[in-house]
Amino acid sequence: MTRINSPKDLKAVQEKAKKDIDLRSGQKDMRITVHMGTCGIAAGARDVLAALLTELGPATDKVTITQTGCAGLCDQEPMLTLTDKAGGSFRYGRLDKNKVGQIVREHVLRGQPVLEYMIKC
Amino acid sequence: MRELALHILDLVENSIRANSSVIEVTVAADQTADRLRIQIDDNGPGLKVTPQQALNPFYTTKSGKRTGLGLSLFKAAAERAGGRLTLERSDLGGLRVLAEMGLRHVDRSPLGDLATSLGSVVCANPHIDFHFRISHDGHETCIRTSELAHELGLPPDDSIALARRVIETIRTELETARGLA
Numbered sequence: 214m215t216r217i218n219s220p221k222d223l224k225a226v227q228e229k230a231k232k233d234i235d236l237r238s239g240q241k242d243m244r245i246t247v248h249m250g251t252c253g254i255a256a257g258a259r260d261v262l263a264a265l266l267t268e269l270g271p272a273t274d275k276v277t278i279t280q281t282g283c284a285g286l287c288d289q290e291p292m293l294t295l296t297d298k299a300g301g302s303f304r305y306g307r308l309d310k311n312k313v314g315q316i317v318r319e320h321v322l323r324g325q326p327v328l329e330y331m332i333k334c
Numbered sequence: 335m336r337e338l339a340l341h342i343l344d345l346v347e348n349s350i351r352a353n354s355s356v357i358e359v360t361v362a363a364d365q366t367a368d369r370l371r372i373q374i375d376d377n378g379p380g381l382k383v384t385p386q387q388a389l390n391p392f393y394t395t396k397s398g399k400r401t402g403l404g405l406s407l408f409k410a411a412a413e414r415a416g417g418r419l420t421l422e423r424s425d426l427g428g429l430r431v432l433a434e435m436g437l438r439h440v441d442r443s444p445l446g447d448l449a450t451s452l453g454s455v456v457c458a459n460p461h462i463d464f465h466f467r468i469s470h471d472g473h474e475t476c477i478r479t480s481e482l483a484h485e486l487g488l489p490p491d492d493s494i495a496l497a498r499r500v501i502e503t504i505r506t507e508l509e510t511a512r513g514l515a
Contacts, residue, residue: 227487247458251404254344255335262454268497273494280458282351
């Protein structure tokens, strides 16, 4: 990251951030909730959230990211729950950054749930 | 947990669940005194049980659970590195969790990816004003997310852009932090 030395530099950062915002002026399509209880954090929930930030790229207009605690399925951590506009809830478990990438590409961007990584109850 | 940054993330989660609206995280490394101080302050309701109960791994205030490991794991990490963990009343009005340990102690856990830990809580909690203070070698950096969002002209709910900015800033800051790995 370049150091900000002048109002001009700050303005440039602001412009870049504004572009990020302009991308998401519409209604959000999905909510992604990352489970971040002690068990989730120990299993890698932070890496899941970081992977979301990376994989979503400019597609952040579609989603809101939130967090919650332990859902009582500690052996399935790290987990995320994806809620779509229609109210459908999809819970994915035992994630890693590659699986998160696939979920973003297929479910978030194309609306196709990745059955393989969903938790079976 | 392998990293101190994960313990910090876990304790910030506690503060979030306690409905705090201001959460302050301080990481201060003192090379001369060979001490590392990690402090998490919030303006939540504070401790509703005794510190002994809070630090007991088999005590939790959450229903449906039988363990509460977060604080006790952090306490163990501090003690393993020649330090201690204390719970006290914060200047912000809520709880202060203060851990001190040997900076160069052979058993000190690595700090780990602090930037991503703090960025992830910012991303998921746009309504909370986070204050991050990182000091090392006489140099201190402070980030207040409410001010940063204002400076960048971000709307209050644009947490993803804010989180990315926080991660970049802290990562850059820590690159120069000798001995804080």
